[in-house]
Amino acid sequence: xxxxxxxxxQFSHENQINIVIDGIIGGTPVRGANLGxxxxxxxxVVCLLWIGSQQTFFKDTISSPFLAVALLSIFLxxxxxxxxxRELALAGILAFALYGLDIRWLGYALRWPALVSxxxxxxxxxxxxxVIWAEAPERGTAILTLVPAFLFVASEWxxxxxxxxxxxxxxxxxxxxxxxxxxxxxxxxxxLMGQLFARFPNFAAGSVIVYLALPVAIGLTFAxxxxxxxxxxxxxxxxxxxxxxxxxxxxxxxxxxGPAHIFQKGFPWSALTVExxxxxxxxxxxxAGPRNAIPSLHxxxxxxxxxxxxxxxxxxxxxxxxxxxxxLCATMGTGEHYLVDLIVxxxxxxxxxxxxxxxxAREQRTPWGAVLYGLGMTLxxxxxxxxxxxxxxxxxxxxWVACALTIVSGWYYAGELGQQCSARELGSAEARLx
Numbered sequence: 001x002x003x004x005x006x007x008x009x010q011f012s013h014e015n016q017i018n019i020v021i022d023g024i025i026g027g028t029p030v031r032g033a034n035l036g037x038x039x040x041x042x043x044x045v046v047c048l049l050w051i052g053s054q055q056t057f058f059k060d061t062i063s064s065p066f067l068a069v070a071l072l073s074i075f076l077x078x079x080x081x082x083x084x085x086r087e088l089a090l091a092g093i094l095a096f097a098l099y100g101l102d103i104r105w106l107g108y109a110l111r112w113p114a115l116v117s118x119x120x121x122x123x124x125x126x127x128x129x130x131v132i133w134a135e136a137p138e139r140g141t142a143i144l145t146l147v148p149a150f151l152f153v154a155s156e157w158x159x160x161x162x163x164x165x166x167x168x169x170x171x172x173x174x175x176x177x178x179x180x181x182x183x184x185x186x187x188x189x190x191x192l193m194g195q196l197f198a199r200f201p202n203f204a205a206g207s208v209i210v211y212l213a214l215p216v217a218i219g220l221t222f223a224x225x226x227x228x229x230x231x232x233x234x235x236x237x238x239x240x241x242x243x244x245x246x247x248x249x250x251x252x253x254x255x256x257x258g259p260a261h262i263f264q265k266g267f268p269w270s271a272l273t274v275e276x277x278x279x280x281x282x283x284x285x286x287x288a289g290p291r292n293a294i295p296s297l298h299x300x301x302x303x304x305x306x307x308x309x310x311x312x313x314x315x316x317x318x319x320x321x322x323x324x325x326x327x328l329c330a331t332m333g334t335g336e337h338y339l340v341d342l343i344v345x346x347x348x349x350x351x352x353x354x355x356x357x358x359x360x361a362r363e364q365r366t367p368w369g370a371v372l373y374g375l376g377m378t379l380x381x382x383x384x385x386x387x388x389x390x391x392x393x394x395x396x397x398x399x400w401v402a403c404a405l406t407i408v409s410g411w412y413y414a415g416e417l418g419q420q421c422s423a424r425e426l427g428s429a430e431a432r433l434x
Contacts, residue, residue, distance in 0.1 A: 068113035071120025073219030080223035094122035172284035183277030194268025211330035256293035260335025299345035346410035347377035
């Protein structure tokens with residue numbers, strides 16, 4: 001029986017990488033450790049301390065709450081993929097060394113994100129040492145853990161540059177068009193969620209914490225795939241990484257900020273009435289801020305988390321579902337997104353999944369249907385919102401039906417992609433047993 005490409009390609013790539021690394025570290029270790037391994041290990045630790053000591057890096061990265069959460073995900077990936085006392089002890093020692101170097105010796109200001117970042121940076125080095133000291137049979141898994149963990153943080157670090165580029169490329173925003181659609185529902189979900197947040201601060205705080213912990217959800221889902229569903233691990237990495245750059249391109253097509261940026265102090269208590277919104281003159285606005293509203297990438301990423309968690313344990317699936325709920329609540333409750341941003345994120349996510357399957361399983365049935373559906377539906381929404389907005393005011397049913405059809409069709413195509421993945425993995429497993 002012919003072997004599936006995913007299995008064969010994955011193991012052949014790992015063998016090639018193992019050969020290269022064996023050449024670098026000197027082949028078979030002498031008395032348990034060779035000079036090459038020790039040199040690489042010391043170099044990794046020195047590199048950690050040097051980068052961590054740079055004032056600009058400390059100010060812009062180590063002290064950033066968003067990047068601190070992303071770095072924390074590396075520590076959780078380390079725990080989820082392998083729990084070993086020596087590794088935990090080493091991570092603690094390295095984190096304490098960074099604390100002593102930056103806070104005690106160099107005198108940098110102590111903030112909570114720095115403490116979290118120290119742990120994440122230390123874990124990144126530990127994962128690197130895991131690759132260096134692993135024997136060939138285990139090194140493939142170690143590499144599969146290290147490289148994505150680093151890339152997840154790197155992509156988070158690059159996000160601000162994408163947003164700055166978008167603000168320069170599109171000086172005006174189209175928020176009024178998105179607001180008009182939400183108002184055509186005869187309710188305004190973002191404002192209602194914002195009011196709910198104001199009335200129940202504990203619910204708001206919990207939702208925002210989950211919202212900010214998106215890198216943790218991504219990291220744990222990826223780590224779960226490495227442990228339980230390794231065939232999907234590489235696919236998950238590709239999907240999570242390409243979502244940001246592709247989404248940034250879509251931001252320039254339909255630039256928008258979110259209701260909190262437009263209404264400012266008027267959010268969430270000063271929404272327009274239905275009649276005022278119906279007669280609202282729709283025009284681009286010159287407002288400063290990050291153009292990252294539609295499609296909501298937070299929604300797209302958390303949808304991907306839920307999709308890739310489908311073969312993990314029940315607890316992991318329930319946690320992923322909780323992340324979906326609270327993240328979607330926070331996107332609107334904080335005023336960063338309109339409801340339509342989340343709706344458009346559905347076909348956008350399907351497009352990402354289709355592109356990912358094309359990249360990771362080129363010899364299998366190409367899911368062009370899902371890709372074309374996702375791209376076409378996303379652009380259709382953009383066109384209707386920008387040039388056919390008044391269609392949604394024809395009846396209260398029109399916007400609700402449009403939302404329902406988008407969600408149902410997106411669910412259908414996502415299910416089709418899931419069945420294709422299962423069939424491919426089954427074929428690969430049967431080929432290995434044959």
